[in-house]
Amino acid sequence: MLQLPQSPVVAIVGATGAVGREMIAILDARRFPAASLRLFASPRSRGMRIPFRGSDIAVESLDHGAVAEGIDLALFSAGKGISREWAPKFRDAGALVVDNSSAFRADPACPLVVPEVNPHTLDAVRGPAIIANPNCSTIIALVAVTPLDRAIGVERMVVSTYQAASGAGAAAMEELESQARAFATGAAMDTSIFGRQYLFNVFSHNSQVGDDGFNEEERKLVTETRRMWGRETVRICATCVRVPTLRAHAEAIHLEFARRTSEAELRQLLAVAPGVAIVDDRAGNRFPEPLAAAGGDDVLVGRIRMDPSVPDGRGAALFVCGDQIRKGAALNAVQIAERFLPTEVTSAPLPAAHPAASAAVGAG
């Protein structure tokens, strides 16, 4: 498996977006041992400076191929088009690329990885490569469901999502907030992002709908899960819906297993599942909520119950919430990168004595 240098030169492409900014914060909070950080964004961000570990880093634009030189690790979150064009250039210049867009998720040469789900896939990475970060709703569902699949075998999964504004970017979050302010003052609402009032509303996910009636977001949940689980036969159906929340997705998940299970078994498996925190207080009616998941690393899992509409004790249901910007995107990308560090960094924050803690970091 490829090893990054002890102190890699790190680049973030899409550094001024919601995910890019979170990547910067997560690298810092997890004391990622970056020798230096280079930040790339579209030309309209040129001249912007972003603070990181005591220095202000000037944002660069992707204006010529040479910008990729000397970079060990590049985290991309600037959209599919930029990834398609630039991720191969960064890889060819020697970088390990972790790409948050959908550009390479179906490419057999690019592992599609959630560290809690299929970390072994990374073993095959022996040199500079592009690794794809799955879609946010897939990551959040699979952190909770994969340990159940491994132990009990999932045959069918029906998912209904409650997706936040952040999946459509920082501007969508701002539009939702601006609509609340407009409501309060009676002003006209800005609806330029979604073409409709989002405040106090719910709408089918704003991705393209195919001839079979499924939108791209629903399709991703199916194809990405099958690829990561390595089973084309697993049956999945999703309804993806946008709700007026800011940055954490929720998902109602109904599962059909290959064999009989019990609530106790589900709870045992989830209690030790990496990246999962159980929030399941029936008496107090406290279960996962987007506001509780926001800003955190864990996927919150609750409403853990058997589904009696599936025969033979083979059905169960869950309700999960995860921060779309963190585990759904930025955190997962950083966690993938951490697997390639010489001394594996898997839990955050690291103790202050860790060599990374005092690593010098300058603008690139």
Add this chain to the structure above:
Amino acid sequence: MLQLPQSPVVAIVGATGAVGREMIAILDARRFPAASLRLFASPRSRGMRIPFRGSDIAVESLDHGAVAEGIDLALFSAGKGISREWAPKFRDAGALVVDNSSAFRADPACPLVVPEVNPHTLDAVRGPAIIANPNCSTIIALVAVTPLDRAIGVERMVVSTYQAASGAGAAAMEELESQARAFATGAAMDTSIFGRQYLFNVFSHNSQVGDDGFNEEERKLVTETRRMWGRETVRICATCVRVPTLRAHAEAIHLEFARRTSEAELRQLLAVAPGVAIVDDRAGNRFPEPLAAAGGDDVLVGRIRMDPSVPDGRGAALFVCGDQIRKGAALNAVQIAERFLPTEVTSAPLPAAHPAASAAVGAG
């Protein structure tokens, strides 16, 4: 079947609540031939006057049994406790009662009715009786799914709800709106109704959770559907969730049928289904939304598609929205009452020439 008088004396119990006020508006808009209208609410509303057809009706309180005298039709929406105590008194005094609470929904002596679903059940009502209005999320789901069940046979239904504030009453709607205003000004949010921030959040339905992990709202969807369809074997599992919308519920519904179907068949059945309006513009990405359903009578149905995760072409999925206060409560109650009018009034608004249009109505 019982017949109401040509111009019945109508009472609304719970007249100052969100559903009670909507009942008044719907009686007016549908030109319900009320001889007079009497309005009841808790003692704290005493002295309040509510306009109806040009007169101001004084709100009465339920202070002695005699208040029920002389009433032909009573629409109850004042909570389970009031219904348990007072609905039998109104019935015993000769009224036909349509009760919007859960008090009588499981009582074999009280038909549980959605006119589009099981109107025949009303044939057995031969004298004063209590008829139960189902729970809002059940009504909205079944208006869409019952025509499919009749033609194709539903074996299993998995429902995830996106429920509005209104299901918890006018105060819950006001709390959500007040939180948007507080967000805009940076003030502290009032969280007295739900004990949490509702704006920009989502949470598991605020009804009691049983030992099996299901909350009351989810249980109602199962038991009420089985009762109305007359099939205890139909398999149903629900996840009921509150989202920050004001007055229309949405539901993602995944269906498993007894035989193979096709999208064309589903569309044909839904196109002629009473109370259903199809909103399914794939190219324009326009599907049912709470804001579009709010204030309307129809259940909006869209995202109509086959579910390939069910074998043999037996699966389908829908996304529905309906106004919780209207079809989910007030409208359904009035529609039930209309079935008992001598000249059946089934569509609104009636032509101006209808005898009800000029009926004199005074305060009771």
